[in-house]
Amino acid sequence: MVKMKILPLFLFLFSPFAGAGVVGHDIRLRLEPEQNLLEAEDSITMPEAKTGLIFSLHKGLSPVVLTKGASLTLLPPEKPGDVYAVNYSSSWDVFEKYSLSLPKGTKTFKLKYGGRIAHPPAAQEEDYARGFSETPGLISPEGCYLSGSTFWYPEFDGELSSFKLETDLPEGYESVAGGDRTGRVVKDGRTRSVWKAAVPQDEITLACGKYKEYADHGEKPELQVFLREADEALAQKYLTAARQYVEMYAGLIGPYPYGKFALVENFWETGYGVASFTLLGPKIIRFPFILNSSYPHEILHNWWGNGVFVDYEKGNWCEGLTAYLADYLISEGRGKGAEYRMAALQKYADYVRAGKDFPLRGFQSRRSPASEAVGYGKSLMFYHMLRTSLGDVKFKAGLRDFYRENKFRSASFDDLKRSFEKQTGKGRLDKFFHQWVDLPGAPELALRNVKITREAEGFGLEFEIVQLQDGPAYQLEVPVYIQLENISRPRKSLLIVTQKEESFKYSSMVKPARIAVDPEFDLFRKLDPLETPPTLSRLLGAAGPLLVLPAAASSGTYSAYETFAAAWPADKGNAPELRKDSELSALPKNRQIWIFGNENRFYPELAGGLARLGARLGPEKAVVDNQDFPFAAATMVFAGFNPGDPAYSAGLILTDRPEKLRQLAAKLPHYGKYGYLVFDAGMAAVKTGGWNPDNSASGQCTKAENGCLNPRAPLTATLGPYAVPPVYPAREPLAAPVSVFSADRMKSHAVYLASELEGRGSGETGLEKAYRHIGKMFLEYGLKPFFDGSASPEDGFAGTRFAQEWEENGHALRNLAGVIEGSGRKDEYVVVSAHYDHLPSEKGKVYPGANDNASGIALLFELAGYYSKRRPSRTIVFAAFDGEERGRLGSRHFIKNLGGGRAAKINADINLDSVGRLDGGKMLFLNSGSSDKWTHILRGAGFVTGLDYEASRQNLDSSDQASFIEAGIPAVQLLSGINADYHKFSDTAEKLDYAGMVKEAEFLKEIIDYLAGDSDLITRPPGSPSSLISHPSSLNKRTVSTGLIPSFEWQGKGVKADSVAPGSPLSATEFRAGDVVTRINGIPTDDLRSYSRELGKHVPGDKIKITYLSDGLEKTAELELTAK
Structure with missing residues (x-):
């Protein structure tokens, strides 16, 4: 947020900023952090000469005027209510006002002042969802923070300021202020810095501390990072992100208004944006998601708030x-x-x-x-x-x-x-x-009187849009989407609505199947409680919620419940009401309620409602998203509907660790957007999520003459056969940061490798061309050879130095590997690998192999180019393997012949295979069970990039990462997803999603940065290599398909569906995405291996019976298999 200061009320009443002049300050400031002291001289130049002025200054600074003929008078204290607090607390009684008399014609005068400023940060009342503390100003051994709210310099009525500020601090301390630093010298045990701001500012903010400074002096503006502890990797992340966002906003809005932008690590948790720098707390800057959330927000404040x-x-x-x-x-x-x-x-x-x-x-x-x-x-x-x-x-x-x-x-x-x-x-x-x-308030909309009529040519759809709010009608542009039968993309109409009730008619040759008013939430309006699934924020924001405690609980448990209630995160005027379940004959219908404990007499009633949302609560466990969570050693929170009236919500809290409820009270406000939470014994969140909108009350409809019309679903109506889910068109963002990775570069490589190179099978001319292209690029990126005694150049081709050559089963094979040598732990390695071979030509026809695996090589090139300009701590090996399609011959040979104990020094392998068909889906990381650290590494990359991924812990032998796992080295494969072009002539370059590959590169950069940094080697693979599931030989040789596309993230028993292919056997049943196949013809399918094995027994046309779980219920379906 932009940092705002406390101002006397009369500034707003009599001197608005828009008409203010610019006051020049030339300040010499000496700070003594250990004593909380400042001493200052300020030579002040007013925009015009005046004989009388009033200014405000922090209490106790005892100003003295040094200008001859001038005098100062301390004015009486402000009356209560005369201070307007733009920031949160009008209780900050920190300043006093002085009247200054000056000789006629005086524009410049000098003041001297000094004293203590020490206001420890204090938490805001009621703003419990954020948890920040605030202070009007503080000088301390940890650092200093002085802003307009501190009144640490003389502030005049409605002034804007330009300034020159010379700071004098003990050696070891540094200062950061608005404007540009024009000088710095360390002498006689003191550090003196000069900061200048020639452009007007609405306040002067200063921070100080014991900083380690990093900078990007390249293009303007200069970028700086000031950290309290040395951390080169963290600083570089912030410098890179700052450059991207400054350039993006300059293109969107206009030139950056200052000469620098600095990230400053504060000494308590803050999120301030001030002129030309931001102050973020020590925990905040190390949260991985801050780089692409709070950080660009604070950068943008230099345009909005500190520019305008x-x-x-x-x-x-x-x-x-x-x-x-x-x-x-x-x-x-x-x-x-x-x-x-x-x-x-x-x-x-x-x-x-x-x-x-x-x-x-x-x-x-x-x-x-x-x-x-x-x-x-x-x-x-x-x-x-x-x-x-x-x-x-x-x-x-x-x-x-x-x-x-x-x-x-x-x-x-x-x-x-x-x-x-x-x-x-x-x-x-x-x-x-x-x-x-x-005006306050918001419109409330409803869809009424929906009717289909048969016309001479086609159909008519009549409907009314009603504004339900009290008061006059809003003038609205209402987006309405009408979906026609068997067409997934709805037709959009923008309707002008200016009355409380208006009728409309839509005509079409095809029968309408569904109408939705504002389904993508483009209008500001008050949501109907049943329009979206329940969330915890509904309960946290409720007026006077009722907390129902179980009378049957033990005294210790009941006391813990009372402690939780006492710590309820609420505004003081909205305290909850506590009642025992024994005191109620029924749950009230017209309020938000919380139920505590499964011993509560109302627990079965609420559990039944949660089952309809998708959570099944049994005697010993909860089943959420088809995953089991035992109640033992866990704390769970659920948001559901009030059983008596779904217009209100009900929450459920279950724990077998009542002593953890105090921690839960502190955590709960931060999870308002979720519908359910599962915490482990240490109160770490292990599962969070929201309910499927299809399971909300608005998704439950009743039959009517024209289809499915539900008065509790105010803005949608299903009007007939409706089997095709709506697909709303993607929207282009208003602007986007320019990535350091290039879709065009990756496209050029993939197109070349997948072109008519006469095939990339063993011994084919195309494989030789691909080999030479890889060697050429490794040379261009300045990589060094990895292999000892690399092959001699052939035909003058210098790229041969990267080659590892051998013969196997009568075939000549060649790997290539180049390195970027580390700057610290250079004898330890991170491997980034991809295979460059593909299937041999068939009957003279070439397999292009664009996704498999020209895409992987193209992505490997892009990462090599990026890291060639950087030197992380560990050495990065970029390896292009031959022979993957013939049983991982290249990667196995690479591992077997490492020598010198190198295998033990490889932190991990990231294998890139079939990465070019993301197409808006999730990235898949296979074999994440090869180290228990992968879960945390992937989660961190997800936080930074905001990109979706799935991680499969199953030991799939799907590509070259399996060779590393067999050797005890952690490894994962990045896979963009499963598609119908695998190992077919149709796997061509024009089908690749190059923008998606840029996203993959951004995600992989975060993983590689961590693995190639100074952290310890990640844990080694558990278990035996024999547990690997042979993916190519088992999963890909079956000839039949059900249409199930598996979720690789699923960790439970069975095979979970990420999606179901349209037109497939499963699509004709009630089976849907998220369901889990547990048996085929009565035989258990505990994992992908057993599922594939059972399907491998069949041929197209066979009929099978599958057993599956859907929302915790066991169901069956019969289907006829089709060709894969």
Whole structure:
């Protein structure tokens, strides 16, 4: 968030920033952190000469005026209520006011002052979901933080400031301030630095500490990182990310407004964005997801908040716009924009109750979940609707104009309106801004009277859109999607709705099957409680929730429940009510409730409702997402519907460790978006997730004349046979950071390798060409040979130096391997591998092998190019293997002939095989059971990149990683997914998803950075190599298919379906994605090996019976197998 300061109320009443002049400060500041002291001289130049001024300064600094003929008078204290706190706490009584008399004609004068500033950080009341502490200012041995809210320099009515600041600190301490550092010297045990800001600032912020400094002095702006402990790898991550996001926002909005941007590690947990730097806490900066969430948010504040200032009296437009162009934009780029919008609407519905709503123009800063839901959530939806209405081109033009016209000025919603009306015409946005900025509340929509009519040509669909909210109608542009029978992509119409009830008609030659109003949550509106599955935030934001405790619990358990209730994370005016289950004859219908313990008499009632959402609670375990979670040594939380009225929610808390409930009370507010949580004995989250929308109340419909019409599903109606799930078109993000990896480069390599090279089978000319291409690229990237006594150059081809040559079974084979030597632990290795051979030609026809495995080699090249410009601690080996298609001959030979104890020094292998068909799906990492560290490494990469993946712990012999695992070396294979072109002539380069390969490269970079860093070698593979499932010989030789596409992430018994192929045998049954096949013809199928073995007994046309689990229930289906 942009850091905001406390200002006297009269500044807003009489001196708005927009009309302020610029005051020049020339400050010499001496800091003594051990004593909490500062001493300062400030030579101040006013924009015009005045004989009388009033300024504010921190209490106890005892200012003295050094200008001849001038005098100072301490003014009486402010009356209660005369201080307006833009930040959270008006209790910060930290400043006092002085009257300054000056000789006539004086513009420049000098003040001297000094004293202690020591305000320990304190937590905000009510804002329990964030957990940050705040301080108006602090000088301490750990460091210092001085901002506008500190009043550490003389602050004049409504001033903007330019400054020169010379800091003087004990040696070992460094300072960071806004503007550019123009000098630094260490002398006589002191460090003196000079910071200058020639452009106007709305406050001067200074941080100090014992920092290790890192910098990127390349292009402008200069990028800096100040860490409290040396960490080159972490600093480089932040420098790289900063360059990407600064360039992205400069292209979207306009030039970066300052000469530097710095990340500064604070000495307590904060998330501040101030002019030209950000202050993030020591834990926060080490969370892997911060790089692509909070960090770009704070970078963007240099445009919004610290480039264009906020006129707080007229409302804070800044936080919503920053959230929209940072947090939301990143989610949109990952294809999760609709999820983000739904969460924003959900938070508004959950936290903003009667009496807590207010207009956007009334928002100054986040003080509670309710104020956040308005000032961030409603605000970002306001910008989203404005963008949707104008279109991306005009929306971007409006942003650029707003920035250009208001740079280094204070601006309001009115200024925003003026800029965007340059795109629409003056006055065209009056109604839009008035209803969304000046008024509280939100529209509530319902779909009514849906009817299909038969027409002379085709069909008619009649329906009404109703606004249910009290008060006048909103003027809305409502997206309506109509899906026709057997067509997955719905037709979109944008309907103008200006009345409380309006009728519409849609005509089509094909019969409509489904209508949905705003299914992707593009409108700011109040969600119906049944429109989305229940979440914990509904319960956390509830007004006066009822907590029902089991009277049958032991005294110790009951006491723990009471302790949890006392620690309830609530605003003080919303304390929960506690009742024993024995005191209630039934659960109340009209409120949010919590049930504690399975000994609670209402537990069976709530468990039944959870079963309909997809969780089955038995006597000893819970089954969620078809996974078993024993109650022993676990704590579980579920959000469901109130059994008496699904318009309200009910929560369930189960634990066999009551002493852990106090920890749960602290954790719970951070998990508001989830529907269920499972914690282990140490209170680490082992399973979190949300309910399938199809299992929500809105997904349960009743039959009506024209199909499925449910009055509790206010915005959707299913109108007839409806077997095809809707597929909404992908949307282009407004902007995206430029990756360090290139889709075009990878495409050029894959196209070449998959072209008519006369085949890449053993002995074929194409394999020789591929070999030479790999050697050429290794030379170009400056790799060094890995093999001792590498082969001599042949035909003058220098790439031969990377080769390992041998003969096996009458065939000549050649691996290639080049290295980037490590900078520290260079005798330890990380291997990145891919095979370059493919199937031999058949009857003169060449197998292109684009996905298998030209894609893997292309991705390997891109990673080699990236790391050739960097030197991680460990040596990275890039290996291209021959003979994979003939039983992993190349990788087995590589391992067998390592020599010199090298195998024990390999941290891990990452094998790239068939990585080019991501197509919006999840990356698959096979053999993640080869080290118990893979789970954590992959999770970290997922946090940083925000990309989805699945990890399979099964020991699949699917590619060259198996050779490493057989030798006791941890290894995984990256696989983009299963497709019908595997080992076929149709595996061609134009089908590859090169943008998806860029995402894979971003993900792999995080994995390689960790493995090639200074951490310990990861744990070795457990068990025996004989446990490997022969994937090529077993899984791929069967000739029949059910249509099941397996989930490799599944760890339980059986084969779980990630999806079901359209038109396949399974698609004609009730079997669906997420179900688990447990038996075929009564024979158990505990894993992919046994599943494939059973199918291998059959031929196309055979009929089989499968037994499977669906939402915990055992079902059967009969199907006729088709050819694979």
